[in-house]
Amino acid sequence: MWRDRINVLDKKRNRILQAGGADRIEKQHKSGKLTARERIDMLFDPGTFVEVDSFIESRIDDFGLDKKRVPGDGVVTGYGEINGRTVFVSSEDFTVIGGSLGEYHSMKIARIQDMAYDMKAPIIMINDSGGARIEEGIDSLSGYANIFLRNTKASGVIPQIAVIVGPCSGGACYSPAICDYIFMVDDISKMFITGPQVVKTVVNEECTVEELGGAKVHATKSGVTHFTYQDETSCFEGVKQLLSYLPGSYLEKPPVKELADETNGKKSLLYALNTLVRGKKMDTQDYCGELVDIVPDNSRKAYDVLEVIECICDKDSFLEVQKDFAKNIVVGYARINGESVGIVANQPMVLAGSLDYDASDKAARFIRTCDCYNVPLVVLVDVPAFMPGTAQEHKGIIRHGAKMLYAFSEATVPKISVIMRKAYGGAYIAMNSKNMGADLVYAWPGAEIAVMGAEGAVNIAFRRAINESEDKEATRAQLVQEYKDKFMNPYVAASRGFVTEVIRPDETRSRLKAALKMLKNKQVAPVPKKHGNIPL
Structure with a gap:
């Protein structure tokens, strides 16, 4: 008797594994896509995935659905381990009725969302669906609503990652958008x-479909996607890499990675010479002598801030977010001494590092996400202004710039700024200034902290004196130099307490390392109020 029943169970399990059948699986592969289960196998540690609700199937018989019915109803849900940590997943199966979402399909996703929320563990939602199952009518729309509600409830509570590996259209887009x-x-x-x-x-x-909503469009123009890859294999490796920087929930601290020895001959030699000159000890891993070569002392010359990030962070640890969108600001995760940090940095290579409406949105969302998951923020400042012009004003630079101000002010995680060169006007305030709540603000000796650049300030403040001068250019040059000497140096700001300390560039990593250690147990009780944790 038991043998017969077990045989029945095995047959049902085999039917579940067949999904839409061999022909549709082959078609999926020919289109360059993996199946729902192959994607799960790629994500989870071998042998750890446990499927749930595998026998659920649609109850609708209309429009011939009774002949298309397959156990699992077009989505695989369950949990397992990624690098030893519990993670939940839903993976839509395009081989079953085009992965369309019906009543029970959505119920399975909602249930796994509830499990992830209750267990306070991350969830990965893999989207490969033709959209709402039209044959099931209003039940499909109701299913989307149930998913959106849970996405919203879990926002800022557990990491939610959406992976788009096929079509995702109509209302289905809004679940990833809330992730x-x-x-x-x-x-x-x-x-x-x-x-x-x-x-x-x-x-x-x-x-075309690609022009309307392809990966490149959303990576470069809309800013909808955060990470774009050439193939599914590298994509899922990217998902695992991102998870390594994030905690399981807002109740935890991010995981710590043991720091490998990054010492090399060049750093050791520079360190040795520096130690002889200064008579101070510094870990060779913390010495950043290359920074003076990377960042020109002439504030008009551009440089790649990614080189600065690579220098001050642990080797090969930087994971850039939205790297092809709003390139004038760089955001992403890195590690300093093995600890996860969120990097926000102006990029002088694009628009001179000024802030526009897209950059403000990009930074604000990232800042709030880091704050949700207890990731400290390190801000590298070299900003001339909020981008001027009618285009920016008409696109709402005031509204979007305010999001960045709000995000930094609201964040309760450790916040550290390093002013490398320019810090002008309202953009200086927006880049985590001391009075906006920064815990520590360091400035390099050549930092320029002022309302605006010297040339602009002199043209406004001394316009009459310049116009009345016999040698206007000589007078202007003299006034510019006087303004720089008197106002545009970090010591004025330091004397007023707006800068915590003026430091050498080569000390940057060691200062950040010490600051993060000091701020590790920072606790700030937020004002009790009714609000969500949804990133802007």
């Missing part, structure tokens, strides 16, 4: 509210 991070893959990922045919009918605009 903390979205991953996409070139050529196979598609996200849009309405498809090309509807766009053509409604607004008489012709476009």
Whole structure:
């Protein structure tokens, strides 16, 4: 008797594993895509994945759905371990009715969301679906609502990662949009509210699927996606890398990685020479002598801030977020002495590092996400201004810039700023200034902290004196130099307490390391109020 029953169970399990059948699995592979279960196998540590609700299937018989019914109803859900940590997952199966979302399909996703929320563990939601299952009508729309509600409830509580590896259209787009991070893959990922045919009918605009909602569009223009990869294999490796910087929930601290020996001959020699000159001891891993070569002392010359980040952070630890969007600001996760940190840095290579509306949105969301998950913030400042012009004003630079101010002010995690060169006007305030709540603000000796650049300030403040001068250019040059000497140096700000300490560039990593250690147990009780943790 038991043997017969076990045989029945085994047959049902085999049917579940067949999904939409061999032909549809082959078609999935020919389109350059993995199956739902292959993706799960790629994500989780071998042998750790446990499936739940595998026997659930649709109850609808209309429109021939009774002949398409498959146990699992087009989505695989369960939990397992990624690098030894518990993670929950839902993976839509395009081989089953196009991965369309119906009543029980959505119920399975909602249940695994509830489990992740209750267990305070991350959830990965893999999207590969043709959208709402039209045959199930309002039940499909209700299913989306149930998922969105749980996405919102879990926002800022547990890490939520959406992976788009196929179509994701219509209402389905909003679940990934509420998640903390979205991953996409070139050529196979598609996200849009309405498809090309509807766009053509409604607004008489012709476009391809790729032009409308491909991975490159969302990586460079809309800013919808945070990470883009060439193939699914590298994409899922990226998901695992991101998780290594994040805690299981807001109740935990981020994981710590043991620091490898990064000492090399160049650093050791520079360290030795520096020690002889200064008579001080510094760990060779913390010495940043290269910074004076990376960052020109002439504030008009550009440099790549990514080189600065690589120098002050643990070797090869920086994971950039939205690297192809709003390139004038750089955000991402890194490690300093093995500890996770969130980096926010102006990029002088693009728009001279000024802040525009897209950069403000990008930074604000990242700052709030770091704050949710207890990731300290390290801010590298070299900013001339909020970007001027009618285009910026009409796009709402005031509204978007305010989001950045709000995010830094609200954040209760450790916040440390390093002013490398320019820190002008309102943009200086927005980049985690002391009076906006920064715990520590360091400045390099050549830092320029002022309302605006010397040339602009002199042209406004001394316009009459310049116009009345016999040699206008000589007078202007003299006044510019006097203004720089008197106002545009870090010691004025330090004397007023707006800068914690003026430091040498080569001390930057050691100062950050010591500051993060000191701030490790920082606790700030937020004002009790009714608000969510949804990143802006």
